[in-house]
Amino acid sequence: MTKFLEGKLSARIKVAKRSTIRESLRLIEQTDIISFAGGMPDPALFPIDLIKKACDEVLTNHSEFALQYGASEGYLPLRQEIIKRVASANKEEVKIGEDEIIVTVGSQQGLDLVAKTFLNYGDIVIVEEPTYLGGLQAFRSYGGNFIGIPCDETGMQVELIEDKLKKLSNQEIERIKFVYVIPDFQNPGGRTLSLERRKKLITLAEKYNFLIVEDSPYKELRYCGKHKPSLFALAPRGRVIMLCTFSKLFCPGFRVAYAMGGKEIIYQMVTGKQATDLCTPAFNQAVLSYVLEKDALDPHIEKLISVYREKQKCMLDSLDKYIPPLGMPSIKWTKPDGGLFLWMMMPEHIDTEKMFPKAIENKIAYVMGTDFYHDGSVKNCMRLNFSMPTLEKIEEGVKRLAKVIGSEKGIICRKQVRESMKGKE
Numbered sequence: 112m113t114k115f116l117e118g119k120l121s122a123r124i125k126v127a128k129r130s131t132i133r134e135s136l137r138l139i140e141q142t143d144i145i146s147f148a149g150g151m152p153d154p155a156l157f158p159i160d161l162i163k164k165a166c167d168e169v170l171t172n173h174s175e176f177a178l179q180y181g182a183s184e185g186y187l188p189l190r191q192e193i194i195k196r197v198a199s200a201n202k203e204e205v206k207i208g209e210d211e212i213i214v215t216v217g218s219q220q221g222l223d224l225v226a227k228t229f230l231n232y233g234d235i236v237i238v239e240e241p242t243y244l245g246g247l248q249a250f251r252s253y254g255g256n257f258i259g260i261p262c263d264e265t266g267m268q269v270e271l272i273e274d275k276l277k278k279l280s281n282q283e284i285e286r287i288k289f290v291y292v293i294p295d296f297q298n299p300g301g302r303t304l305s306l307e308r309r310k311k312l313i314t315l316a317e318k319y320n321f322l323i324v325e326d327s328p329y330k331e332l333r334y335c336g337k338h339k340p341s342l343f344a345l346a347p348r349g350r351v352i353m354l355c356t357f358s359k360l361f362c363p364g365f366r367v368a369y370a371m372g373g374k375e376i377i378y379q380m381v382t383g384k385q386a387t388d389l390c391t392p393a394f395n396q397a398v399l400s401y402v403l404e405k406d407a408l409d410p411h412i413e414k415l416i417s418v419y420r421e422k423q424k425c426m427l428d429s430l431d432k433y434i435p436p437l438g439m440p441s442i443k444w445t446k447p448d449g450g451l452f453l454w455m456m457m458p459e460h461i462d463t464e465k466m467f468p469k470a471i472e473n474k475i476a477y478v479m480g481t482d483f484y485h486d487g488s489v490k491n492c493m494r495l496n497f498s499m500p501t502l503e504k505i506e507e508g509v510k511r512l513a514k515v516i517g518s519e520k521g522i523i524c525r526k527q528v529r530e531s532m533k534g535k536e
C-alpha cells in the first residue's frame with residue numbers, strides 16, 4: 112500500500128480483517144471442487160414461482176411504495192407480518208410492538224448496527240469459541256476486544272463466564288457491552304444452547320449488567336428434537352437483542368432480516384441505520400410482506416427442512432462410513448439437531464489450514480476452524496456445510512476428505528479409503 116493511503120486509512124479499517132471464507136469461496140466457485148465450505152442454501156430450493164407471483168403483485172398494486180425510499184425502521188406492513196409471526200405458537204410466542212423491531216439488510220447489517228450502537232474502542236464482547244466469523248468482523252471493526260468462552264455439546268459453557276469475570280477489574284467489567292451468542296444450531300459448531308444455560312446467561316447478564324445479542328438465523332431449520340425458547344422470549348424486554356433473517360428461510364439474495372429489542376435500543380439502531388443506507392430496499396420488503404401475508408413462507412420452510420434433513424443424514428452416514436479410523440476417539444464431529452453445518456474436531460497435531468492445499472488438490476473444500484476463533488488459537492477443526500452440495504456430491508466429497516485426512520501423519524485409514532488412495536477404486 113502507498114504511504115499516502117496508509118496515513119489516510121481509519122483505525123477501524125486497519126484493524127478489520129477480511130473473511131477468508133468469502134475469499135476462498137470466490138476461488139472454489141469457479142472450479143470442479145466439491146465445496147463443503149460455504150454456508151449457502153440450496154439454490155434448487157429457491158421459491159422462484161412464488162417470487163415471480165409476489166413481484167408481479169407488488170409491481171401491479173404497490174409500486175408507489177416498492178420503488179420508493181422507505182422508512183429506516185422498515186416497511187410497516189412487513190413489520191406487522193413479522194410481529195404476527197413471532198407471536199404465534201412454535202415461533203417465539205412473544206408480543207412485540209412496532210417500535211421494537213427494525214428491518215435490516217441481512218443480519219450482517221444487524222451485527223454491524225449493534226456494534227455501531229454499543230462499541231467504543233477497547234470495549235469487550237464475550238463470544239463463544241468457536242463463533243461466527245462475520246460477528247467477529249463486525250465487532251472488531253468498531254474496536255471490540257473479545258473474551259472467548261468455549262462450547263461443549265450444549266453450547267457456550269455459560270458457567271465459565273463468572274470465573275472469567277472474577278479475574279477482571281470493575282472498570283473492565285463495565286467495558287463488557289454484550290455477550291454474542293448463536294444459541295440454535297450454531298454457526299460453525301451446529302450446537303444448541305441448553306435451556307438451563309439460556310436461563311443462566313440471562314441471570315448473569317442481569318447481575319453484571321450487560322446485554323445479550325442473540326443471533327439466530329437457523330432456528331426454524333430444526334430436523335429433530337424440541338423447540339427451545341429464545342433468550343429474547345425468556346428475558347425481560349430490553350436485555351436481549353435478537354437477530355433473525357430470511358436469508359436461510361427464503362433466499363439470501365433478498366438481504367432482508369430484522370432485529371428485535373427494547374424500543375430504546377431499536378431507536379438507536381434506527382439512528383445508526385439512517386447514516387448507513389437510509390433504508391432496506393423497499394421492493395424486497397414488499398415482496399416478503401406479500402409472501403408472509405399469503406402464509407406462503409411456512410410451507411416453503413417445511414420443504415427446506417425435509418431436503419436439508421436428508422442431506423444432513425447423508426453427510427453423517429458418509430462420515431461414519433469413510434472417515435478414519437474406525438472407533439478411534441480422536442476424530443469427532445457434531446450431530447446437530449438442525450442448521451446447515453457440522454463441526455469436525457481432529458487430533459491436536461492436525462492443522463486444517465496446512466492441510467487445505469492438499470484438500471484443494473483432491474478437489475474438496477472445507478472451512479478451517481481457526482477462522483472462527485477470535486485469536487486464531489485452535490488449528491485442528493473444520494466446518495462442513497451440507498445444504499449446498501447434492502446427495503451424490505456429499506458422499507463423494509466425504510470420500511475425498513477421508514483420503515486427505517487419511518494421508519496425515521498418525522491417522523489409520525479405513526480399508527476402502529486406503530484402496531482408493533492406491534488408485535484401486
Ligand SMILES: Cc1ncc(COP(=O)(O)O)c(C=O)c1O
Nearest residue numbers: 150217218219243298356358368
Ligand atoms: C450466525 C450468523 N449470523 C449472521 C449471518 C448473516 O446472515 P444474513 O444473510 O442475514 O446477513 C449468518 C450467515 O451465514 C450467520 O451464520
